[in-house]
Amino acid sequence: MSNEREIVTLVELRGVAKRYGPQWALVEVDLRCGRAESIALLGPNGAGKSTLLRILAGVTRPTRGRILWGGQEVALASASWGRKRIGFVGHRSFLYTSLSVRENLMLYASLYGLANPAQRVAELLGRFGLSFVQDRAVSHLSRGLEQRAALARALLHDPELLLLDEPFTGLDVEACAALMELLREERARGVSVVLATHDFQVAEALCERVVILVGGKFEHDGPLPASVESVYQAVVAARRQALA
C-alpha cells in the first residue's frame, strides 16, 4: 500500500512475562511501538493491560523478558533516562490533593529536571485551560479538570511516549471530549500513544493499531479494523471457547 509509512521502533518488549505470586499477569508478550504510532490495548478486566503499561513505564519489574528503547536494552534500576521519555496518565491523577494545581506541576517539573519549570508550567496551564484554577487545591477540582491537570503533568517533560491507562474513567461527556481533543493534539505533534481502554469508540478515534490482550497473552495485533468491537468480541469469544 502506498499510504503505509515506515515505522521506526521507539520501544520494544521481548518475551516479557510478569507473575504476581502464583498468578501470571503477562505471559511471554512481544510488543513493538513505533515513533508517532498509537496503539489501543483492549482486553477484559484482569487481562494484564495495566501491568503491561506499568512495565513500559519502568515502575514494575518484569519477571522475565527484555525492554529495549531505540534498540538498547534497559534495566529497571537504570531506567531513569527511559522514564524521562514517558508520560503516564492513569485513572488516578498522581496529584497531591492538598497542593494546588500549580504547586503539583512545579513539583513534577522540578523532579523531571526541567530547565525553566515556571515557564513550562505556565505554558501548559494556559494550553490546557487550567489557568483559572491554578491556585486551587486539587481536592477542589472537578474530575474533568483534575484529569486535564493529570495530562498536563504527564506532558511537562515533552515525552516521546504517552501511556494512558483508562484515562476517561469517571469523566462526563464534555470532559471526555475536552480530554480527547488534547490527546489528538499530542498525536498530531508526533507523540506515540499506548492506550488501555474498554471504550471501542475512543480506541477508534485515537488509535491506528489494535492489540487485544486476554489472560496475559496477545490474541490479536493488527491495524485498526472497520469495527473494533466486532473484532474484540470475536477474539474474546474464540479465547473463551478454547479455554472451555
Next chain:
Amino acid sequence: MIPLLRKEFLIEWRAREALATALLTGLLLLVVLSFAFDPTSPLRREAAPGAFWVTVVFSGVLAIGRSFVADRENDCLQGLLLAPLDRGTIFLAKVFAQTAFLLAAQLLLVPLFIVFFDLPLSAHLLPWLLALVLVGVGLSAAGILLAAIAVQTRAKEILLPLLLVPLAVPLLLAGLRVSQRAFAGKPLGEAVAWLHLAVGFDVIVLVVGWLLFEYVVED
C-alpha cells in the same frame, strides 16, 4: 531532594498530620504517665527516662504511620516513581521531613516533661537532646522503610508498630541510658558508648533504607 522536601513540608503545613499526631499522643501519654506516679515519691524521677522514651516511641510510631497518607491518595507515590530520580532520594526526603516533624513535636513536649516529672534544671540537657535527635533520625529512617512495606498490606495499622518497636530497641536503650545520667545531673561517662551505638544504628538504617526503598515500593 529539595522539591521533595518542599512538598513534604508544604503538605504537613496544610494538614498538620504528623506534628498534631505526635504532639497530641505525646501530651496524652505524658499526662497519663505522670499520674501513674506519686508526686512526692522519688520513684517519679527514677521513672522519668523510661516515661520519656515510651512517649517518644509511641507518639513517633503513630506519626510515622500517617507518613504515606498523602502519597497513597491519588496514587501519588506512583507519580514520584515515574519521575527520573533515584528512588532512594524519595526515602531520604521522607526521613528528613519525618525527623523534623518528630523533633518539633518532642521539643514542644520537653518543657512539659520537665514540669510533669519535676526534673532539676541542673540536668544535663545537651546529651539528652543529642540522644533525642539520634533516636529521631533512626526511628524515622526505620519507620519510613517499614511504613512503605506496611502500607501495601491489609494490616498496615498494626504491622508498623509490630515491626518498628522491636527494631528500635537498641535506639531506645541508648536514649534511656543517656537520659538516666543526664537527669541525674551526671556527666555522660560510659554512656558515650550508647550514643555511638545510636549513631551506628542511624547510619545503618539510612544506608539500608536508601538501597532497599526501590525494591520495597515496586510491584
